[in-house]
Amino acid sequence: MTSETDVQKSADGSTPGTPTTPPPARPAFGRVTGPAGPGDTALATALQKVLDGHWADTRRTTREAMTPEVLSPIGLSMEEHREHVLGQLSRLAETGIPKLGFRKEDGGAGDAGGVLTAFEMLGHGDLSLMVKAGVQWGLFGGAISNLGNEEVRRKYLPDAISLDLLGCFAMTELGQGSDVQNLETTATFDRETGEFVVDTPTPSAEKAYIGNAARDGRLAAVFAQLITPDKDGEPDNHGVHCLLVPIRDSDGNDLPGVTTTDHGHKGGLLGVDNGRIRFDKVRVPREALLDRFGAVDADGLYSSSIESDGARFFTMLGTLIRGRVSVGAASGAAARTALALAVRYGLVRRQFDHPETGKGIPLLEYREHQRRLMPRVARAYAYACAQNAIIAELDEFEKFPDYFDDRRRREMEAHAAGIKAAVTGWANETISEARLACGGAGYMAENRLTTMRADADVFSTFEGDNVVLMQLVGKELLTAYASEFGDMDQVETVTFALNMVADVVQEKTRASTLWQKLVDSVTDREHTDLLDRGNQLELLVDRSEHLVETVARRLRKAQGEDGSEAFKVFNSAQDHILAAGRAHMDSWVFEQFVEAIEACEDEDAREMLGMLADVFVLDVVDRDKGWFLEHNRLTTERTKAATAALNRLCTKLAGKARTLVDAFAIPEFVFDVPMLNDGGVDAPVEAAAGAEGLG
Ligand SMILES: Cc1cc2nc3c(=O)[nH]c(=O)nc-3n(C[C@H](O)[C@H](O)[C@H](O)COP(=O)(O)OP(=O)(O)OC[C@H]3O[C@@H](n4cnc5c(N)ncnc54)[C@H](O)[C@@H]3O)c2cc1C
CATH class of the missing domain: 1.20.140.10 (Butyryl-CoA Dehydrogenase, subunit A, domain 3)
Incomplete structure (x- = not known):
């Protein structure tokens, strides 16, 4: 000391x-x-x-990979800015940095500290790029990686990492932002067809402010109340779970039953396409459920290693x-x-x-x-x-x-x-x-x-x-x-x-x-x-x-x-x-x-x-x-x-x-x-x- x-x-x-001697005279x-x-x-x-x-090397390589193009361009229209950021996102995908954040068995490098440090460095540039990267790899990719089973991870993660598949993390609704445990969107299991029916039952249940929803997203990780029929056929709610729901075709058109809208200009982050998503009884297969913490079998039987709905939901959130x-x-x-x-x-x-x-x-x-x-x-x-x-x-x-x-x-x-x-x-x-x-x-x-x-x-x-x-x-x-x-x-x-x-x-x-x-x-x-x-x-x-x-x-x-x-x-x-x-x-x-x-x-x-x-x-x-x-x-x-x-x-x-x-x-x-x-x-x-x- x-x-x-x-x-x-x-x-x-x-x-x-x-009280001591006065400090020396100063100018x-x-x-x-x-x-x-x-x-x-x-x-x-x-x-x-x-x-x-600890991740000094990752900082150095990210720093070296950064060029003036990562800065926020001035004077572009919203569409031009979005296009620019998407281009930078592809460049970022090519550097291999996003891979750091995924497990080795999922095609990543298993270096969470590395990817977080690299993404921190993006904060020195255009924050639209940082946020879009966060939505794509941190939130959308992170939901699949942390909540999905091996099959789902194998199916989607390589494309999510390479940016061949752009996605959304659709949790917030117009009515529920901070109180996400009480989301209104429902995913109801239909025993007849073995599918989940994803629905926006009220106007306030519409997904809002969602990154990648206005333009680029094709698949959404949607958080919804999971409902299965109980033994008497009555709806049994197991709390909020996450399902993968396709929202657009490869040409960017909304899929049947899905309505997306563009939030347009925001207070900032011009390069990120935030939007709303509404589901009108959209059917997805049973496998769409990211079932690490709660699964539904072919008969509609729900099982989870965590008994309490609340504890389960917070454990799920904890992984994110x-x-x-x-x-x-x-x-x-x-x-x-x-x-x-x-x-x-x-x-x-x-x-x-x-x-x-x-x-x-x-x-x-x-x-x-x-x-x-x-x-x-x-x-x-x-x-x-x-x-x-x-x-x-x-x-x-x-x-x-x-x-x-x-x-x-x-x-x-x-x-x-x-x-x-x-x-x-x-x-x-x-x-x-x-x-x-x-x-x-x-x-x-x-x-x-x-x-x-x-x-x-x-x-x-x-x-x-x-x-x-x-x-x-x-x-x-x-x-x-x-x-x-x-x-x-x-x-x-x-x-x-x-x-x-x-x-x-x-x-x-x-x-x-x-x-x-x-x-x-x-x-x-x-x-x-x-x-x-x-x-x-x-x-x-x-x-x-x-x-x-x-x-x-x-x-x-x-x-x-x-x-x-x-x-x-x-x-x-x-x-x-x-x-x-x-x-x-x-x-x-x-x-x-x-x-x-x-x-x-x-x-x-x-x-x-x-x-x-x-x-x-x-x-x-x-x-x-x-x-x-x-x-x-x-x-x-x-x-x-x-x-x-x-x-x-x-x-x-x-x-x-x-x-x-x-x-x-x-x-x-x-x-x-x-x-x-x-x-x-x-x-x-x-x-x-x-x-x-x-x-
Ligand atoms: C640009 C942008 C991008 C976003 N991207 C996504 C995305 O990709 N995916 C996604 O799911 N969501 C996204 N969101 C939503 C975001 O996560 C929510 O806006 C946030 O969680 C807050 O919810 P809210 O807007 O409903 O605010 P509210 O929860 O309604 O809060 C409004 C105000 O009330 C206060 N308040 C709330 N609860 C309490 C309380 N208990 N005690 C005291 N004060 C309280 C808050 O401090 C706040 O000031 C995005 C939002 C924005 C603006």
Whole structure:
């Protein structure tokens, strides 16, 4: 921990809140000391190694395969854009990258981590391409791969992988989006013919917003209530299952009984053909059912290894979390691109003259500009490391499912949901801030930020709405260690919350070796040093635990109540549950970041990462100081000191801003934009090493 102690000293010169000698005099304006040209290459390379993570080779090959054609073209009509993206999708299929994601026995390479990492890289380009790839291989291919039996997989997957068969993932309906367990589409088994009849019984049952549905899809993985006749011939509903239903012929015409419509222009993602699908008693053979979790035999007899409809459905959904992980990862990549654009612009764009030198002041020299961008750069690092961690966990799960008991699997699913919600929400704010940080130039489509902003917007909604996903994290924190696995409803959640939640949450977090190591290394027994890694971890985990414990106490009131009362109590605590989910994700993300820092062998990179980690925590404290003060976790002196330390660190990091964003290793052609190259900007900022330089 020597280097961290050094960081504390150099960053702040003191323990926050403790009166010490004043910091050395600084120039009136924090001077940006970093060069505007390429940053410190050795340091950027060492930092990149940390960000690239375990699948560095896949990142490198994907990066090398990317050309300017993967960028979002400007000014195309919707049809032209769709055509362009389809062409790029074919190119992607030819690279063999999509194959990585499928099992070897299905013609793939069995490398889930590899494909997720490669798809993350697509986030640096046209998000329409990333989304279309996600729909085709992640969702449509993923449904067949994870829910289908061997015969079905053999029949469809080779063509899905090669793109000879384009497909849809048709889950959402007009009436049911977040509440997918209550979809209305039906698939009723007809014993006479041995077929399923797929039907849209009401207008609200129409499948909506479906990718590939407006134009390119030929086959759809349709989620529907599965109904078989019981022994008396009465309909017996087994809950939501997935069936493969052909929707178009090879010429692109709707098949009999199928009606597709085009959503046309959306708020973004112009290159993706989203549409609606309606089924009018469409017949498909019994084999169309993807029957891994629930099968129907020729006599119409239903069987499943999972008894409860709810548990079965959530187990099914659990196998499909790759899409969620992929969306979070790609939006993180998009946000890094936006930050890199804004940082580069901030280093070359000057506004107003310095009163002492008479020279124009680069934007990034302004305190406010540093505060707008540098905490986001810090979070970008933390999220990238956390994203690597969840990808590694999912890869391990897919390779060795037996290593995962229910508890570990549920935890992985909750973190996949939480990281998706956290990163996509943050990416939206960050891309917006980056666009504003580039002023009028940022608003010009040629500089990419506006398209990126429009395209990334919906990442907060699809693959699970962020509010709903964060609630899932909060609920999981309450139920994580229930002895019986179950898909707890609100009453059960409430009851469980009474008994064990506080103990188990504490036990769990503090059981980690990293936790122990860092907390043992704290030398400041008063726990006042906000730049001490152990204290930082403790501060974030304590906030999360406190929120979970207090939610549990609120829910206690509902004990013994009937369902409606339980809903009322649960609903009145919803903001609290969400706050607990968000706080947990902050501490979990920070933990993953610290683990990555601990594993970094390059001393300079560790020092830099240490500062980024400090900024991450100080920014949390600064934004949530009301909570820390209200709950007597920090005094006003210390929150003020935290803000001051944050300011100083942001200025310091701004001096290395170019290096920090170079380490994102975004293909250089992405930065070939007018705002960085034309006459609208002044000469590059000179390096003024020494003033506040880092080395
Ligand atoms: C461009 C695009 C592409 C898509 N592609 C596909 C696809 O290929 N396949 C597919 O199946 N689906 C797809 N979807 C659908 C997407 O997954 C859904 O839009 C999403 O799940 C949200 O559902 P909803 O739109 O019905 O919103 P709703 O569930 O109605 O949510 C609306 C609002 O209510 C809030 N809300 C909902 N429930 C709660 C609650 N319990 N507590 C508090 N607040 C709540 C949400 O936070 C949200 O702000 C796509 C959507 C879009 C826009």
